[in-house]
Amino acid sequence: MKTLKSVDVVIVGGGWTGLLMAKELATRTSLEILALERGPSRKPSDYIDGMDEVDYGIHNKMMQSPAVLTVTHRFSGRETAVPIRQYGSFKPGTGTGGAGEHGGGNADRYLPEFFTLRSHLLEKHGKLPEDSLVADWGFNWDDIENDLWRAEQLMGISGKAGNIRGKIIEGGNVYEGWRSHEFPTPPPKKNWAGVMFFKAATELGLKPYPQPSANISTDYTNPDGISRPGCAYCGYCSGYACMIGARPQPTNVLMPILRRHSNFKIRNGAAVRRVVHKDGRAIGVTYVDEQGEEIMQPASIVILSAWTTHNVRLLLLSKIGEPYDPATNKGLVGKNLTHQVITSAKAMIMLDEPINSFMNNSGLGFRISDYDGSFGIRPSDGILRGGCFSGGSQSAALPIGSFGRIPPGATPRNWGSKWKTESARLFDHVIGGCGFRGDHLPWRQNHMDLDPTYTDIFGDPLLRMTLDWTDHEQKQFDFAERVAMQLTESLARVSGGKLHKQGGPSRQPQLASPAPRRYNASSYNTTHIQGGAIMGSSPGASVLNPWMQHWQIPNLWMLGSCGFPENSSGNPTTTILGVTYRAADALIEKYLKHPAALA
Numbered sequence: 001m002k003t004l005k006s007v008d009v010v011i012v013g014g015g016w017t018g019l020l021m022a023k024e025l026a027t028r029t030s031l032e033i034l035a036l037e038r039g040p041s042r043k044p045s046d047y048i049d050g051m052d053e054v055d056y057g058i059h060n061k062m063m064q065s066p067a068v069l070t071v072t073h074r075f076s077g078r079e080t081a082v083p084i085r086q087y088g089s090f091k092p093g094t095g096t097g098g099a100g101e102h103g104g105g106n107a108d109r110y111l112p113e114f115f116t117l118r119s120h121l122l123e124k125h126g127k128l129p130e131d132s133l134v135a136d137w138g139f140n141w142d143d144i145e146n147d148l149w150r151a152e153q154l155m156g157i158s159g160k161a162g163n164i165r166g167k168i169i170e171g172g173n174v175y176e177g178w179r180s181h182e183f184p185t186p187p188p189k190k191n192w193a194g195v196m197f198f199k200a201a202t203e204l205g206l207k208p209y210p211q212p213s214a215n216i217s218t219d220y221t222n223p224d225g226i227s228r229p230g231c232a233y234c235g236y237c238s239g240y241a242c243m244i245g246a247r248p249q250p251t252n253v254l255m256p257i258l259r260r261h262s263n264f265k266i267r268n269g270a271a272v273r274r275v276v277h278k279d280g281r282a283i284g285v286t287y288v289d290e291q292g293e294e295i296m297q298p299a300s301i302v303i304l305s306a307w308t309t310h311n312v313r314l315l316l317l318s319k320i321g322e323p324y325d326p327a328t329n330k331g332l333v334g335k336n337l338t339h340q341v342i343t344s345a346k347a348m349i350m351l352d353e354p355i356n357s358f359m360n361n362s363g364l365g366f367r368i369s370d371y372d373g374s375f376g377i378r379p380s381d382g383i384l385r386g387g388c389f390s391g392g393s394q395s396a397a398l399p400i401g402s403f404g405r406i407p408p409g410a411t412p413r414n415w416g417s418k419w420k421t422e423s424a425r426l427f428d429h430v431i432g433g434c435g436f437r438g439d440h441l442p443w444r445q446n447h448m449d450l451d452p453t454y455t456d457i458f459g460d461p462l463l464r465m466t467l468d469w470t471d472h473e474q475k476q477f478d479f480a481e482r483v484a485m486q487l488t489e490s491l492a493r494v495s496g497g498k499l500h501k502q503g504g505p506s507r508q509p510q511l512a513s514p515a516p517r518r519y520n521a522s523s524y525n526t527t528h529i530q531g532g533a534i535m536g537s538s539p540g541a542s543v544l545n546p547w548m549q550h551w552q553i554p555n556l557w558m559l560g561s562c563g564f565p566e567n568s569s570g571n572p573t574t575t576i577l578g579v580t581y582r583a584a585d586a587l588i589e590k591y592l593k594h595p596a597a598l599a
Contacts, residue, residue: 001286003296010285010299011035012272012314015098016573017559017580018305019254020154023224024584026261029592033263034297036270036287038306039064039094042101044252047241053400056240062102063087064094071309072451073521075468077326083454083462088522089339090529091239092307096266097250099307099527100573104238104362105214105247107157108388108570109148111373112141112177114439117566121384124374128384129472133336133442135565138537138546138599141177144578149180151577155248156220156228158363159183159212173209175369187363188217188231192355193431194365194392200490201391206368211390213363214573215247226253235360235398247361270295273460275302275318275556282556288458301587305559309448312532312562313463316450320553321543326445326466332543334449336442336531337467338567339519341387341476345433345484346502349492350407354428357397365392371483372569373439382475387438387569389480389487397428405430407500431497434487436480437526440567443470448532468519477517528572530561537599545599547586548579554597559583 009025011018014037022033055061064087072081093099113120115137121128128134161182162172187210190198201208215237218230231246245252258264269290276284276296284298304311315321315333324335370376371386397405404414404423411419451464469477485501492499536542539551544563550556559580561572568575590598 001294001296003298006284006298006300007034008032008299009034009301009303010297011303011305012285013037013098013304013306013310014096014250014266014268015093015305015307016100016250017576018303019097019250019258020577020580021303021305021559021584022264023254023257024581024588026258026264028588030263033265034299035264035266036272036285036297037096037266037268038271039096039098039268041266041268042096042241042251043255044241044245044249047243050241050243051234051236053398056236057398057401060087060091060239062093062095062239062241063091069456070462072454072462072464074464074466075518076445077466080453081451081464081466084521086522089520089525090527091524092309092527096255096268097241100250101241102239103214103527103573106362106571107152107155107159107212107214107574108568109176109179109212110568110570110575111175113373114566114568115140115144125384131444133444133565135336135442135534135536135541137565138535138542139582144582145177145180147578147581148574150581151574153184153223154253154577155214155574156184156216156222157212157214157574158185158188158217160187160210162209171209173367173369174207175372175375183212184222185216185218185220188213188215188361189233189364190366191357191360191364191392193357196431196491196495197391197434197487198366199494200487201366201368203490203494204486206370208366208368211363211365211367213361215242215361215363222253224253224257226256228252231361233359233361233364235358237360237362271458272306272314273317273458275304275314275320277318277320277553277556280553282553301555301557303557303559308529308532308560308562309463309465311558311560312448313450315533315543316463317460320550320556323449324447326447329444332534332541334447334532336534336565337446337448337465338440338442338530338564339467340526340528340567340569341438341440341473341480342436342525343477343480343484344435345481345488347433347485347488348405348407348500349431349488349495349497350426350500351429351431351495351497355431357428357430360397365390381479383472383479385439385441385476387436387476387480389434389436389484391434391487391491397430402427405432408502431491431495434484434491436484437569438476438480439569441472442531442566443472469517474516526571528561528567530564530567530572533558533562534565535563536565545597547590547598548583549586549591549598551597554591555595557583557587
């Protein structure tokens with residue numbers, strides 16, 4: 001094994017969190033910083049001609065290849081896991097920028113109680129289900145709000161505030177936690193479907209607000225001096241990098257700054273295999289380079305900032321901390337695995353006139369938070385948490401992925417000349433059913449560990465996910481689809497379209513499956529896998545302290561949603577970046593002055 005010259009800081013992963021931490025360290029200290037990225041180099045000029053739906057939308061060009069590294073999945077500990085050979089329910093990114101290069105751009109904040117969720121639910125309900133692993137994060141809303149604002153300024157988020165320092169503002173999200181400032185940029189223009197959803201939700205007495213979006217509405221210069229143009233509404237968002245840079249990506253808001261600083265370097269094609277540690281301290285990492293040579297990179301500080309499953313796997317492979325055992329409920333590494341609860345009304349609306357649905361971005365629609373968290377939830381619903389409903393912000397109608405959206409029962413499904421003719425005729429005449437995204441709470445049986453059978457190309461065990469929906473999520477699905485159908489029926493009335501419910505125009509919707517729904521690893525959910533190395537205020541109950549520093553190894557830091565004890569209805573990017581700012585401040589202002597455990 002070849003050993004290189006030591007650096008002050010080695011960062012594993014070149015996505016949002018790793019490059020933001022690198023930017024803070026490079027601009028505020030003289031430390032020598034090296035980022036190791038498994039994937040290739042990427043830069044904004046690569047995306048000028050990058051709107052190829054076959055390459056990006058079908059073949060997942062921006063994503064990590066499962067042939068190189070994947071995970072295995074099983075529903076329960078009684079089953080044998082099998083590898084995910086083709087990514088479906090989540091799509092990890094690769095290369096400089098990571099998943100931050102292809103994210104859709106929804107930029108939500110979590111509700112304030114989410115950071116103290118265990119305390120909140122105990123106060124509200126008196127007790128929690130026996131198998132619940134809901135936890136507090138170790139800090140509260142007041143501790144993180146300014147960091148969320150820093151993240152929103154970094155990205156230039158477009159939106160409308162609903163609560164500025166306790167003053168409720170109509171037109172914004174009146175259910176959100178107090179925020180110190182209005183959004184950096186105003187909401188994007190709204191498409192026809194979004195305007196119709198606003199009317200439909202208002203007709204039901206709900207309070208719709210513009211979806212906060214990282215696809216900025218106007219030209220913007222952030223506090224670091226990085227300027228970007230407003231969105232052109234081309235529709236190529238989720239799964240694609242933005243060809244004009246209207247969406248913030250690590251390559252267009254962080255790398256331009258990092259390239260100016262000689263104390264930062266990024267090394268691509270570096271597949272990190274282990275964190276090397278001795279006597280309670282990390283001394284570096286080992287990785288395999290593009291030529292297949294194994295390298296030891298010594299460092300004084302090690303920061304893990306890869307995607308959730310990769311971070312957790314590195315802890316397990318490096319034998320750092322005790323692996324979680326759901327049978328005994330002992331150990332910490334791998335517990336609190338969560339995803340998100342996603343569903344929609346089983347219906348579509350057909351319109352007489354085309355609606356130009358190809359002109360879009362992921363922030364054009366509206367959301368309602370009347371049922372988010374504990375809002376609007378009745379005891380008879382049988383759930384602890386709800387979620388957000390949205391409309392008008394569905395993905396753009398791209399030629400391949402959107403082909404075939406026609407009324408159920410109208411023609412033979414998915415084959416034949418009549419189906420092709422109808423699919424082409426109705427291509428731009430469809431609004432899908434209103435969508436739902438809900439909180440996913442952690443349960444004792446859902447966890448991550450190392451697979452005993454399957455390995456990667458280097459012979460290291462793959463990460464194994466044990467994950468299935470519980471009775472709580474089944475009830476969330478039923479609740480969500482009932483409300484979503486009410487919204488969709490209202491949307492059909494205000495838009496003048498014809499509602500087609502699941503099973504055909506003449507049948508009532510099937511609001512609940514006849515058998516319990518299973519977690520589906522082949523159908524896209526979101527890329528927001530969370531947990532496995534959670535933060536908290538006690539080393540006996542968490543892997544990381546509230547500043548994302550490892551409890552047992554103080555010069556090891558971890559970034560990203562692997563530290564999140566539970567999964568919110570909102571997209572995590574804003575919170576991930578806010579927590580990274582908080583971690584950077586702690587590392588620079590506290591740890592570097594006194595290199596020891598902060599709590």
